[in-house]
Each structure stands twice: as C-alpha cells, then as structure tokens.
Amino acid sequence: MKSGFVAVVGRPNVGKSTLVNAAVGKKVAITSPRPQTTRNTIRGVVHGEAFQLVLVDSPGLHKPKNALGERLNRLVYGSLAESDAALFVLDATSPIGPGDRLIAERLRESGIQTVVAVNKTDLGDKDAVISQLGHAGEWDFAAYVPVSALTGENVDLVVEELASLMPEGPAYFPTEMVTDQPEQTVIGELVREKYLARLREELPHSLTVSVEDIEERPNGTTYISARVIVERDSQKGIVIGKGGEMLKTVGAEARAEIEALLGTSVFLELRVKVEKGWQDKPQLLDRLGF
Ligand SMILES: Nc1nc2c(ncn2[C@@H]2O[C@H](COP(=O)(O)OP(=O)(O)OP(=O)(O)O)[C@@H](O)[C@H]2O)c(=O)[nH]1
Numbered sequence: 001m002k003s004g005f006v007a008v009v010g011r012p013n014v015g016k017s018t019l020v021n022a023a024v025g026k027k028v029a030i031t032s033p034r035p036q037t038t039r040n041t042i043r044g045v046v047h048g049e050a051f052q053l054v055l056v057d058s059p060g061l062h063k064p065k066n067a068l069g070e071r072l073n074r075l076v077y078g079s080l081a082e083s084d085a086a087l088f089v090l091d092a093t094s095p096i097g098p099g100d101r102l103i104a105e106r107l108r109e110s111g112i113q114t115v116v117a118v119n120k121t122d123l124g125d126k127d128a129v130i131s132q133l134g135h136a137g138e139w140d141f142a143a144y145v146p147v148s149a150l151t152g153e154n155v156d157l158v159v160e161e162l163a164s165l166m167p168e169g170p171a172y173f174p175t176e177m178v179t180d181q182p183e184q185t186v187i188g189e190l191v192r193e194k195y196l197a198r199l200r201e202e203l204p205h206s207l208t209v210s211v212e213d214i215e216e217r218p219n220g221t222t223y224i225s226a227r228v229i230v231e232r233d234s235q236k237g238i239v240i241g242k243g244g245e246m247l248k249t250v251g252a253e254a255r256a257e258i259e260a261l262l263g264t265s266v267f268l269e270l271r272v273k274v275e276k277g278w279q280d281k282p283q284l285l286d287r288l289g290f
C-alpha cells in the first residue's frame with residue numbers, strides 16, 4: 001500500500017485542525033476561532049482502501065513571543081524533516097501575507113513534496129479564491145486544491161493528492177486507530193476547547209488543562225480529575241466564574257463530549273490552579289507535556 005506521514009502546516013487559525021478532522025472523519029484535534037489553538041503535534045490517521053495517511057497536525061507558525069511559542073515552532077519544523085509530504089493550508093478569507101511566504105520558503109528549502117489547500121472557500125468569494133490559487137501557484141508545489149474543511153467540499157481531493165505522493169510502505173496504524181493521543185490528552189484538550197469557546201482575548205493562551213486521574217469504577221462511571229492551570233491569580237476568578245458558573249458550564253459541556261468519547265457515564269472533577277508564568281518555565285513545560 002501507499003503510506004506515510006504528512007506534516008500539516010500553515011499560519012494560526014487557517015483551519016489546519018478542522019481539515020485534519022474532516023479528512024480523518026473523526027474529531028482528533030480541537031478547533032476554535034482563536035489563533036494558537038493547537039499546542040501539540042497530533043497524528044490523525046486516514047485509512048483508505050489502498051493507502052494510509054498519517055496527518056501530523058501542528059501549532060500554527062507565528063513569531064514566537066515566549067518559550068512556549070519557540071518550542072511550538074521548533075516542533076513544527078522538526079516534524080517536516082520526518083515527513084513524506086506536507087499539506088500547506090492557506091485561508092481564502094485573508095490575503096497571502098509574509099507569514100505564508102516564510103512558510104512557503106521553508107517548505108521549498110526542505111524540498112518536501114507539498115500540497116497546498118486554500119481553505120474556507122465557503123466564506124471567500126470566488127475571485128479571492130482564484131487570486132490566492134494564482135499567487136500560490138508561483139511557488140510551484142505539487143498540487144493546489146480549493147477546499148472547505150467546514151462543509152467537507154473537496155476534502156477527498158486533498159486526501160487523494162496526498163495519497164498519490166506517498167511511497168510504498170506499511171500500515172503504520174491499525175484500522176480502528178484514528179489518533180495516537182492518549183485518552184488523558186484528548187480529555188484535557190476537550191476541556192480546553194470548551195474554555196476557548198467562552199473566554200476572551202489573552203486568557204485562553206494562559207490556560208492549560210492537566211488530567212491527573214482517570215478511573216473506571218465498578219458502577220460503570222468513569223471518574224476523571226483534571227486541573228485547569230492559569231498564570232495569574234486574577235485569572236483564577238474568571239475561569240471559575242461568578243458562583244462557579246463558568247466552571248460548571250464548561251464542565252458540563254466537556255463531560256457530554258467525554259461521555260460520547262468513552263461510551264460510559266463520566267464524573268468530571270475540575271480544579272483550578274495558578275502556576276505563575278507556566279509558559280516561560282521550561283521545567284513546567286516539560287511536565288505539562290510540551
Ligand atoms: N467557514 C469556515 N470556517 C472554517 C473552515 N475551516 C476552519 N474554519 C474555522 O476557522 C477557525 C480556526 O480553525 P482551526 O482548525 O482551529 O485552525 P488551526 O489552523 O488549526 O488553528 P491553530 O491550531 O490555532 O493554528 C475555527 O473557528 C474553524 O471553525 C472552513 O472551511 N470554513
């Protein structure tokens with residue numbers, strides 16, 4: 001069969017994770033309208049009849065502002081070296097900018113075979129999409145596909161183009177496996193996604209979730225204890241909300257998705273903790289899995 005690894009790259013918020021989920025057919029990566037949603041490399045597996053694609057979703061590339069940002073960028077460029085092809089995602093609703101050009105340059109330097117997806121075609125008008133395809137065409141990559149990760153339009157074409165670039169190889173993952181992430185990680189991410197949808201501005205970047213314990217009890221309920229970690233005392237109140245309202249709402253929303261994921265009833269205990277400046281502390285970043 002044809003099989004291999006595909007590095008999914010692009011600026012923050014262009015829809016990389018949404019596209020990976022659409023190609024895999026399951027939610028393996030959380031998404032949000034905020035830039036820098038994805039923080040880890042996440043592998044999502046597309047099982048075809050004669051191919052297997054391992055899509056490696058990664059944080060959007062941007063100018064690093066702190067130790068976390070630097071680690072994320074290194075992570076992405078590191079994953080390029082280990083990949084058989086790249087999927088470069090552009091956003092049809094915003095013109096090609098210096099960030100996109102920088103990524104294009106890196107891709108060309110690396111010599112990796114690249115498929116360009118111009119995403120969010122459901123939002124961008126036709127002329128904008130065509131002009132983007134034209135500009136991107138100058139980079140001379142392997143293929144160009146206008147796509148909507150949200151409606152699913154042309155997602156199959158992206159998969160087809162990528163599959164055609166894969167070398168002969170083994171199935172890297174068994175058919176029932178769509179991601180390599182441990183349950184603990186997926187659960188923490190689902191909690192973080194619910195917070196991202198509700199919090200404003202800077203705060204989401206200061207928030208991380210660490211799942212400490214998952215235990216299936218004889219009564220069939222899975223008990224999960226997780227910590228919501230923020231950077232400053234002032235943020236603690238926001239994350240908990242008036243009378244614990246925010247914590248309750250997020251907890252209920254996350255619990256519903258976790259129950260669907262695990263297929264059991266779930267008791268989710270969320271606790272909030274302040275870790276001052278966690279994004280700039282290498283030791284803490286290690287412990288939190290970055
Ligand atoms: N209308 C529309 N919205 C989309 C499409 N693809 C993604 N989005 C939205 O764009 C936002 C960002 O999507 P993500 O998939 O989180 O983007 P990302 O590139 O993974 O972002 P980072 O992880 O922050 O780098 C979300 O609100 C998505 O719902 C699309 O094809 N059409």
Ligand SMILES: [Mg+2]
Nearest residue numbers: 016017037038
């Ligand atoms: Mg993402």
